[in-house]
Amino acid sequence: MKIPVFFRTILLCLLFQITMKSQVSIINISVQAFNITPEALLNVGIMNGENEKQVQILTQLYSSSNVVLLTVKSQPFKLSKGLNSGTSGNRGVASVEYSSSSQANYLKTTHNLASGRYKICSSILVENGADKVDDFCDELEADFNQYLYLVNPLDGDTVDSKNPILSWTHSEPFTLLNQGEFYRMIVSEMKKDQSAEEAITINSPAMVKNYLKEHQVQYPYDAKELKDGSKYAWQVQKLSDGVVINKTESWVFNTKVINELKSLKYVALKNQLDGSYYNAYDGKVYFKFLEEYKSQGQLKFNLTDVKSKPIDIDVKQDKEKTKNGISSATSELKVSGDNRYELNLDAKKLNSGFYTLEIKNEKNESFYLKIFLP
16 A cells, blocks of 8 residues: 655654664564564564664563563664664574563463464663663453364253253463453343343353353352243453453353243253253152163163262153053053153262263164253
């Protein structure tokens, strides 16, 4: 793009004033967030209004909380008269010093900056590093390698529980957060004709959880209770000093309507595990199992805890009659068609937590139910 004569004149005047103020002046620092090496930090453009002289460059990289992450000093090199680009001259590295922070260790290993804002400052030293003739600072932002996603429940899914597990993920370790940075999750009820983003931005949240340190968050029991048959928007945000600097998309999950919730005494098993689970408030789990193939025998089942340790426990048919007319109270008998069962977790005095029930049909196909025991 061609710069108008008027603006070129102003730029030349400013450059002239800078040059007159300091005969050796730093014009720019050219560095990329994905290539932070000691050599790259010496890529400093310099204007020399005097004769050729010998100088050194000292560059320091700071985190957003003004903590020095990396200090690099060049070997003495000849600075020609006029404009010296960042690649001109023999700019060898004399010394390198990384701080002991987790961000500095990540930088040393990968040569990449963790996502966030940084400051980079360079100085020109003469007389064997004794005098500083000019310094220059610039801001640097890194976000090229950062991803931040919601995982489960999927956008538009319906949850079975009033306290669903909300899962998300991101690219960098939690230890790389700067001072004043943290992740938070927001859940807001959606109003009629409102988008998910509007609900997150405008509405009073039903739940806000700050300083996330894990990727699975259970909707808290002490938060505002989710309403039956309602829509909720949710989002995870990254904040720095109270300002949102990154965020996921806003997704929506639905809660079941009242008549659907009443039918959940007999929860159906699924062919694979997902984020939903069954709350066994009274220590009992009532589930139904549809045997599609001809059968007249014992139920094949397996109950495990979060460490995949098997639990020895009995499964009994519910005292209410099944659709096949069978009403035994103790048998694990399984027949073709609809079967209704009761699993009493209190009988084993199990600890609070998550458990997984696996049922196998006559063709050895597995069906699952994730259970939470308060």
